[in-house]
Amino acid sequence: xxxxxxxxxxxxxxxxxxxxxxxxxxxxxxxxxxxxxxxxxxxxxxxxxxxxxxxxxxxxxxxxxxxxxxxxxxxxxxxxxxxxxxxxxxxxxxxxxxxxxxxxxxxxxxxxxxxxxxxxxxxxxxxxxxxxxxxxxxxxxxxxxxxxxxxxxxxxxxxxxxxxxxxxxxxxxxxxxxxxxxxxxxxxxxxxxxxxxxxxxxxxxxxxxxxxxxxxxxxxxxxxxxxxxxxxxxxxxxxxxxxxxxxxxxxxxxxxxxxxxxxxxxxxxxxxxxxxxxxxxxxxxxxxxxxx
Amino acid sequence: xxxxxxxxxxxxxxxxxxxxxxxxxxxxxxxxxxxxxxxxxxxxxxxxxxxxxxxxxxxxxxxxxxxxxxxxxxxxxxxxxxxxxxxxxxxxxxxxxxxxxxxxxxxxxxxxxxxxxxxxxxxxxxxxxxxxxxxxxxxxxxxxxxxxxxxxxxxxxxxxxxxxxxxxxxxxxxxxxxxxxxxxxxxxxxxxxxxxxxxxxxxxxxxxxxxxxxxxxxxxxxxxxxxxxxxxxxxxxxxxxxxxxxxxxxxxxxxxxxxxxxxxxxxxxxxxxxxxxxxxxxxxxxxxxxxxxxxxxxxxxxxxxxxxxxxxxxxxxxxxxxxxxxxxxxxxxxxxxxxxxxxxxxxxxxxxxxxxxxxxxxxxxxxxxxxxxxxxxxxxxxxxxxxxxxxxxxxxxxxxxxxxxxxxxxxxxxxxxxxxxxxxxxxxxxxxxxxxxxxxxxxxxxxxxxxxxxxxxxxxxxxx
Numbered sequence: 001x002x003x004x005x006x007x008x009x010x011x012x013x014x015x016x017x018x019x020x021x022x023x024x025x026x027x028x029x030x031x032x033x034x035x036x037x038x039x040x041x042x043x044x045x046x047x048x049x050x051x052x053x054x055x056x057x058x059x060x061x062x063x064x065x066x067x068x069x070x071x072x073x074x075x076x077x078x079x080x081x082x083x084x085x086x087x088x089x090x091x092x093x094x095x096x097x098x099x100x101x102x103x104x105x106x107x108x109x110x111x112x113x114x115x116x117x118x119x120x121x122x123x124x125x126x127x128x129x130x131x132x133x134x135x136x137x138x139x140x141x142x143x144x145x146x147x148x149x150x151x152x153x154x155x156x157x158x159x160x161x162x163x164x165x166x167x168x169x170x171x172x173x174x175x176x177x178x179x180x181x182x183x184x185x186x187x188x189x190x191x192x193x194x195x196x197x198x199x200x201x202x203x204x205x206x207x208x209x210x211x212x213x214x215x216x217x218x219x220x221x222x223x224x225x226x227x228x229x230x231x232x233x234x235x236x237x238x239x240x241x242x243x244x245x246x247x248x249x250x251x252x253x254x255x256x257x258x259x260x261x262x263x264x265x266x267x268x269x270x271x272x273x274x275x276x277x278x279x280x281x282x283x284x285x286x287x288x289x290x291x292x
Numbered sequence: 293x294x295x296x297x298x299x300x301x302x303x304x305x306x307x308x309x310x311x312x313x314x315x316x317x318x319x320x321x322x323x324x325x326x327x328x329x330x331x332x333x334x335x336x337x338x339x340x341x342x343x344x345x346x347x348x349x350x351x352x353x354x355x356x357x358x359x360x361x362x363x364x365x366x367x368x369x370x371x372x373x374x375x376x377x378x379x380x381x382x383x384x385x386x387x388x389x390x391x392x393x394x395x396x397x398x399x400x401x402x403x404x405x406x407x408x409x410x411x412x413x414x415x416x417x418x419x420x421x422x423x424x425x426x427x428x429x430x431x432x433x434x435x436x437x438x439x440x441x442x443x444x445x446x447x448x449x450x451x452x453x454x455x456x457x458x459x460x461x462x463x464x465x466x467x468x469x470x471x472x473x474x475x476x477x478x479x480x481x482x483x484x485x486x487x488x489x490x491x492x493x494x495x496x497x498x499x500x501x502x503x504x505x506x507x508x509x510x511x512x513x514x515x516x517x518x519x520x521x522x523x524x525x526x527x528x529x530x531x532x533x534x535x536x537x538x539x540x541x542x543x544x545x546x547x548x549x550x551x552x553x554x555x556x557x558x559x560x561x562x563x564x565x566x567x568x569x570x571x572x573x574x575x576x577x578x579x580x581x582x583x584x585x586x587x588x589x590x591x592x593x594x595x596x597x598x599x600x601x602x603x604x605x606x607x608x609x610x611x612x613x614x615x616x617x618x619x620x621x622x623x624x625x626x627x628x629x630x631x632x633x634x635x636x637x638x639x640x641x642x643x644x645x646x647x648x649x650x651x652x653x654x655x656x657x658x659x660x661x662x663x664x665x666x667x668x669x670x671x672x673x674x675x676x677x678x679x680x681x682x683x684x685x686x687x688x689x690x691x692x693x694x695x696x697x698x699x700x701x702x703x704x705x706x707x708x709x710x711x712x713x714x715x716x717x718x719x720x721x722x723x724x725x726x727x728x729x730x731x732x733x734x735x736x737x738x739x740x741x742x743x744x745x746x747x748x749x750x751x752x753x754x755x756x
Contacts, residue, residue, distance in 0.1 A: 023509050023510070024509065027508065027509055027510075037466055041559065041562075041565070041566040041567060042566075042567050043558070043567035043568045044466075044558070044568070068567060069567060083466065084466045084502070084503050085503065086464075086466075086503045086505060086509075087505070087508065087509065088508060088509070089505065089508055216550060216553055216554065216558065216568075217464070217465065217553065218505075219464055219505055219508075219530075219690065219692055220530070220531055220690050220691075220692055221530040221531065221532065221549055221553070221690060222532065222547060222549050222550035222553055223532045223534065223547040223549065223550055224546075224547075224550045226534075226541055227541075228541060233534065233540070233541065238691075238692060252541055252643070255543060255642065255643035256541065256543060256643070258543070258642075258643075259543045259544075259571065260569045260571070263563065263564070263569035263571075264569075266563075266564050267563075267564050267567060267569070270564050
């Protein structure tokens with residue numbers, strides 16, 4: 001069992017857990033992810049590592065309640081435990097020779113972007129960041145990003161904070177103004193990464209994206225997470241999750257992400273039925289599990 | 293002791309095909325005591341038994357069969373367990389027809405003795421009464437790490453624990469058992485049996501740690517730093533192979549590994565009571581001709597498919613699957629398309645599989661494997677309409693741990709190079725099972741785990 005040491009509600013439906021996972025914390029590097037399972041019978045889902053502390057033995061994950069498993073995860077509180085927390089998985093990212101990097105994060109994608117920029121910042125690399133969300137309320141990690149960025153742009157789709165518009169608009173502006181970067185890292189919903197990579201391509205700037213396809217084991221044994229990169233099939237779990245954004249077939253990725261849409265709905269409806277309070281319509285908190 | 297002169301094996305009670313094709317319960321139900329005694333009485337008790345030589349772990353077959361004939365079941369299981377620590381598993385999934393039973397003299401005149409069925413019978417007889425934990429020797433105070441928890445690893449760990457070593461098993465998944473748990477379906481090998489075997493090695497003092505993706509969370513170097521004096525690698529052949537034809541990334545195309553893992557390990561058959569889904573269409577094509585293809589096809593049927601095809605590029609004769617599994621699959625209504633090779637998977641605009649284009653083959657000259665090479669017949673292309681495709685054409689070595697381990701020599705196929713005893717190029721590191729041989733059988737993996745355990749013991753004794 002792995003204990004949740006701390007829980008923060010970053011935005012409506014976006015939550016942060018600090019997990020007690022010393023072995024994972026010891027080996028974790030930026031760009032890696034974990035697979036977790038809440039309980040027996042639960043699904044294995046991948047979550048990108050948003051931060052880690054080897055000394056304290058903690059790993060931070062951030063998730064958005066979009067499906068049944070993340071919804072159920074959101075009912076847990078500090079002190080609760082989950083069954084499995086496996087990692088660190090995937091290939092760590094490295095930027096040995098960079099001087100200036102641009103990070104672009106949309107929605108939940110800001111969380112996995114953060115450890116990469118933090119590492120770059122600590123290496124003395126100049127970091128420029130653009131982060132965005134639908135609304136001011138949905139924006140996460142602003143303070144953290146400020147701390148590791150030499151310059152930070154904030155955008156919201158509805159204009160409730162910072163620039164009114166998508167992060168890709170600012171990305172385009174910076175490039176049009178002639179600003180140069182050794183690499184651009186874009187993390188967010190697939191459509192954002194697709195559009196972002198299309199914007200950077202004519203400038204010939206290496207562009208890294210981080211993919212989050214459906215996974216089961218996370219160790220390369222099922223191939224469920226396969227993505228087409230430069231016409232070759234890669235497994236995101238062991239070859240990624242970071243890839244060259246100019247080579248990824250995002251349309252295929254988006255289609256594959258929809259594989260279990262019907263089943264996700266069945267699962268979600270069942271969960272709602274079982275956990276929704278008939279009086280308030282809210283999802284009930286999880287019952288304390290046995291580890292307590 | 294009376295001799296049963298029947299030329300036929302005592303039949304195995306089994307679920308009827310029309311019933312079992314829709315449930316995940318075990319197909320073969322096992323001998324009754326009477327069946328077992330009856331079958332045991334067929335054994336001629338040869339002075340120079342061929343069956344023993346045919347067994348990769350040299351079970352003293354005539355001896356245990358004699359005890360069954362005398363209704364001394366407890367003594368029978370003791371004999372088996374001297375050399376085989378997983379009899380309930382082997383009695384079910386060993387290819388006896390290629391091993392012990394192939395060498396049985398009775399086979400020349402009729403059916404060989406049903407050695408596998410008898411092994412299963414006594415193993416189940418013991419299970420029903422509660423397996424006794426053997427007395428353990430004093431602890432030696434030496435730590436050995438075993439990576440993986442499939443048949444090779446479980447055997448190696450069990451043997452070392454019995455010798456007095458402190459053994460830790462590191463398993464990547466949340467549940468130990470390896471391919472016995474994620475690969476072989478419930479209807480061939482009930483998961484409760486695997487769990488019992490794991491519980492048994494725990495009783496021997498073995499510590500089993502799950503969620504340990506070795507090479508990521510810990511490396512072999514870390515293990516030595518932690519005080520482990522020897523390491524056994526039994527990580528299996530877990531990397532799925534795809535065909536490399538267009539359309540393999542369409543929705544509804546699965547590797548057999550993913551298909552079976554979702555169903556077996558993640559219990560997708562209980563969805564939505566359990567959370568992991570799977571998509572099985574009304575018409576399913578499974579590509580390949582091995583046991584994994586049979587398991588996938590029969591699982592698809594049990595998940596509710598109306599029509600399941602096995603698409604295999606060679607003919608029935610070359611098929612590597614066990615005869616018994618092939619027969620079972622046929623009885624259940626699986627359709628076999630021999631001499632048929634997929635060339636393209638066809639999808640709809642949303643990316644879902646809607647068909648598989650195949651070409652008919654004919655057999656040409658023998659290839660490197662000694663089997664006649666299938667060659668395409670020009671102009672014979674046709675399209676099979678299916679909604680799900682499962683690719684079961686084999687697996688390769690997973691490089692995850694290998695890449696993270698220095699000083700480990702590999703063979704030309706990328707598997708770990710190891711000698712007869714499982715010794716690798718790196719001191720203190722042994723390997724065995726599919727990670728050395730490529731995908732093979734449970735019993736061969738167990739044999740390798742056994743030899744490695746003996747070799748590790750010898751090494752640690754001389755090391756002092």
